[in-house]
Amino acid sequence: MTTDPKIFAGARTVKVCTFAEAADLTYFGAKVLHPKAIHPAARQNIPVHIYNSKQPAATGTEINATAPACANLVKSIAYKRPVTMITARGEAIVDESRVYSPDDFLQTLLGALARFRVRPLVTAIAGLSVALAIDTHELDGCEADLLKALAKIAAVRAEANQAIVTLVGEEVRRDPTLASRVFSAMDETHLGIILHGSSPISLSFVVAEREVERVIARLHEVFFSVCDPHVFE
8 A cells, every 4th residue: 555544544555566665665664564575576576466355356466576667756655663763972982092983883883782682773874973763662671771781882862652654666766856855745843864775765764653644644645646547546
């Protein structure tokens, strides 16, 4: 669907998408497929068809290696919540009379996360400042110890009750106006991490968890007010 119909009743059916689009959507929260389910089919180039068992006559979705060009910039909007955003600043952190370089700091920070088996969903890096968006469920039972460990190498701040909203579509890589259109739509919303480029077909940003429904409704209005009939129903 163009988004989760449970939170936005106007969601439309996506009739065709690529393996790459499906992989990004499942990674960032779409629940129709498990994130690992699409990779074996993609490796063997086996088309995947998804149908609604409660509505057998309804149009389904075909997932394939390629998809027809789409007049819409975005194919679907996914979200993941709850998310905890951790910000670590390493300025003037000295270890054995040595100031960390950016590479040393990042390696040390990622090593601390690995010891607690915590994998960030989104990471933004600027010098000795790192912002991480982490699935809150991954922090169950270890958040206090993790923050204590990170505090030894950085000034750390954790902000719970956040969410990641992600726009996905093959056309994203070819349109430089995406970010400006998103910012215009979100002019009254505080945005946390903004990430575009790690995956060329998606743009992700962090908002307060309570804002998800309003944000998705606004983005859906902007990007799906008119839908390509060859791709959507």
